[in-house]
Amino acid sequence: MQKSQQLFEQAQKHIPGGVNSPVRAFKAVGGTPPFIVKADGPYIYDADGKQYIDYVQSWGPMVLGHNNPKIRQAVIEAAENGLSFGAPTESEVSMAELVNKLVPSMEMLRMVNSGTEATMSAIRLARGATGKNKILKFEGCYHGHADSLLVKAGSGALTMGVPSSPGVPADVAKHTLTMEFNNIDSVKKAFAEFGDDIACIIVEPVAGNMNCIPPVDGFLQGLRDICDQYQSILIFDEVMTGFRVSRGGAQELYSITPDLTCLGKVIGGGMPVGAFGGKAEIMQQLAPTGPVYQAGTLSGNPIAMAAGLASLTQIQKPGLYERISLATKTLAEGIKAIALEHGVPMTVNYAGSMFGIFFTDIEKVTNYQQAINCDTEMFNRFFHSMLSKGVYLAPASYEAGFVSAMHDLEIVEKTLDITKQVFAEITA
Ligand code: PMP
Secondary structure, eight states, rough: HHHHHHHHHHHHHHSSSGGSSSGGTTTTTTTTOOOOEEBTTTTETTTTTTTEEEEGGGTTTTOOOTTOHHHHHHHHHHHOSSSSSOOHHHHHHHHHHHHHHSSTSSSEEEEEHHHHHHHHHHHHHHHHHHOOOEEETTOOOOOOGGGHHHHHHHHTTSSEEEETTTTTTTHTTTEEEEEEEEEEHHHEEEEEEEGEEEEEEESSSSOOOSSSSSSOOTTHHHHHHHHHHHTTTEEEEEETTTTTTTTTTTHTTTTTTOSSEEEEEEGGTBOOOHHHHOOOHHTTTBTTTTTTTOTTTTOOOOHHHHHHHOOOOOOSSTHHHHHHOOOOOOOHHHHHHHHHTOOOOOOEETTTTEEEEEOOSOHHHHHHHHHSOOHHHHHHHHHHHHHTTEEEEOSTTTEEEOTTTOOOHHHHHOOOOOHHHHHHHTOO
């Protein structure tokens, strides 16, 4: 860790916390983050030459594994023609058609540059299209860092939201209602009181920012029904789940059709990309066809489109998702079995190639309060021991893990062998 340590100290002089996105700083688990120099398949390599099996996968986008040769080649070829034109290109048309083929509810879509931009724009569009002010989101879901989304529940279940970060005006936060994930009754109550003024519900259909929490039976359908009843817009934030929990995202996995979908990460194959889209009649409210303003100088960037097209083309390979899902299940169930053998209570959740490990004796974790009540001290010990033995997990107990197509069963077995050593060490 010598080189990483030195870089981390240097980084903190000119970058707040030494990082360009907070969770990378290892604040939750303590210690020095390895500085990464390259990645390939299931592995990442740090500045000190150490190899890790990577279960973060750049926080989701690398469904095909790192440094996929076809994506790399597509990027190199596109770069030969220039990096940005600020004018329409054929690759944007191909991308829109391909996304629509894979996620049919996205009849029309707009490319943006991050997940944050996708959700922020989708919410403006929902408000613009409905003429309503409030939005409803869920405790523990993360939708990027736009002002109206950095909001937590007020003191009573049905009070107006309050900012969860300084810098978010209370006047903005008051329009955001925050309900309990997987609790449809709380949503019904909110709509009974404020339904006439709720523009949209935004939800991570499988929550991936409070560890991994899939929807309980009926939850997503309940949201669909309530939105239909009140003419509110249902937004699925599939920034994590899109092209990951299944080829067509969570909406395909659970057979629920949202009005708008937000995508990010995976759609760029590792480039900074996002997208939002949905029903044509709603999307046509956007400028220049409609009055709701949204724009982006680098949106639909040719290099990003080339990477995305190469990524989305390859994910169509038959059997790919079945294979990654099996690897994920084998890994999650394997870790749980080892923990239980060592007398450590654990439960696991997984959906497609997302998984969550919870150090808890609760049988099934379904909401934020349960997720944050897990044994974080035990997780931190587990995390550091795995890291020292060459397995890179998300550096916080409330983050989901990701498996790629390059994590074959051999890599999973290798991880489980290391896990056995880790539990022997941390329970000794
Ligand atoms: N929505 C979800 C579900 C996310 O997980 C994230 C990022 N982790 C975002 C939105 C924001 O995306 P970005 O970091 O690209 O702005």
